[in-house]
Amino acid sequence: MTAVSSTANTESHASVLHENRVFPPSAAYLAQTTLNADTFAQLKREADLDLDAFWSHRARELLTWEKPFTQGLDETQAPFYQWFADGTLNVSFNCLDRHLGTQPDKVALIAEADDGSAEYITYQTLYERVCLFANGLKSLGVVAGDRVIIYMPMVANAVVAMQACARLGAIHSVVFGGFSSKSLAERIIDAEAKVVITANIGYRGGKPIELKKTVDEAVAQSNNLVEHVVVWARDQTETIMQARDIWWHDLTAQQTTDCPPVWVSAEHPLFILYTSGSTGKPKGVQHSSAGYLLGALQSFKWTFDQQPNDVFWCTADVGWITGHSYVAYGPLAAGATQVVFEGVPTFPDASRFWQMIEKHKVSIFYTAPTAIRSLIKLGADLPAKHDLSSLRLLGSVGEPINPEAWIWYYNVVGGGRCPIVDTWWQTETGSQMLTPLPGAVATKPGSCAFPLPGLSINILDEALHPTAPREAGTLVIERPFPSMVRTLWRDPERFKTAYFPEEFGGRYVAGDSAMRDEDGYFWILGRTDDVLNVSGHRLGTMEIESALVANPLVAEAAVVGRPDEVTGEAVVAFVTLKGERPTGDAALEMIKTLKAFVGQEIGAIARPADIRFSDALPKTRSGKIMRRLLRSIARGDAITQDISTLENPAIIKQLQEG
């Protein structure tokens, strides 16, 4: 491969290829950190010596077991790896009960609503709320192994619902509140969910989100699978309740705050989280109980160097993996205090994050590059108007952060004293994989630095040799690790082919291209598959194409990404209609219709930024859509590809003109 591979979206991140600034940890940071380079060098040596012993040691030290395990890694069914399989534990017990003896009155959640009101929930109170609700679910017949869908706003009760499922050994599947009824129904059906938990309404940026209405539509499409819908009354908004619906407050009214945890085996599935892949059907990523929790907790402690008085704030919604590992599980297992925020960074204005950091004295702040870029655009001077001196550490996740946004985050938000941990990981890895360790590693803007201890991550060329410095290659994980995906829900075949393709000899293939620099720092360059990353959210191009062709007017559609200043990538759709190719106002009208249609089919996050019509899509003589050509057109680049095999060269002009 060459330095800039032709795969993926490498070109859009060209700026990182020239980045050479280095930021060692500040003296202010070093003065208060508990971890340093020696700590990590020692951990790395220990892991290199014996990986199994390394993780088993961590699992004994960090988790509380009902029955201790006797074996760490079991590779006999590779790639269906197991960890600590004969041990039993309960994840909710590990997140709540075990803090009650030492810190019952410590605040676990600072839950700030969209309107700015805040609620402070201690570990004792959270434990009681989880027990009450778990008993309620139990009264509905929910038992270990049942699937429960959670479709909630980003409020404390979303965390309560997840923890309550974990307490019972029920498998939750959280669906982001922005997904359409059709996407929700697809997930209900695939998971065969018995119960759906929702709210009558949610609020984001002052706008109501009609969650219950969407659930009603989804349940109607779900083959009578759902026995009960539990509805949390977010406010007094009038709500139509049906026979299968029950209010959260009615369900918990008669319950006690004592709900013994259901002990499950280490490998018992904790949750399924659907994510986009390169086919039209989302993948049900299935995670374990013990290995997953160990990954979330250990990485939380290492990456954020968590200390007793920290106030942690991860801005991710629990609908995504980041909200699972670094809101619902990792911080609670660590006994940390954290902020949970219902709203959006731009409401009531673009200083919301800074105002909340000041108000709650946040010390560790973890957000996505898209949020940072949009806040630079809407008010680069706003952070200076707030007291952000409580911050000591900043984090980034979800997509590559461009050096300019990094530098702004570092100087303007972090006052030049807070290290930035740029963390690369995935829904499938369950916890952070690559990140600079604050206090131990000098950071470089745009680089995720190095693997955490206990992880063997490599970048390989097509011959499976590690690539030379600055040469792009495929990012792979060489050895199993505790928090890795166990399988795809009821689709073990797809699990094998999607992540362990034969040509990579048993290695986990992440779907990203990356390179290392001369100092061994990792730089993520972009996806190698047909997955786009829009505002840190994974979207399969095939999923959007299927949504478009589901419209009776559409004959064919091809979707590609183009770089976007704020959202990282934006969705561009090339469409041919069954009727005439529309022009002028008719085209504008049709674009509006199709954008709304994709919104209904998948959810607003998948709506194309740009739709272009042509009489046909550019195809090779063998009938393959020329995606690279479409990518160049979407970006407005000159066409350099060989188009001699193109069936109908005249349509290029149509596509360029839109």
Ligand code: 6R9
């Ligand atoms: C945690 C999460 C995973 C994909 C991943 C990669 C991209 C995530 C990144 C990053 C560059 C980072 N990604 N973090 N790219 N730098 N720090 O986002 O999971 O939603 O499954 O997305 O996101 O392409 O493969 P998920």
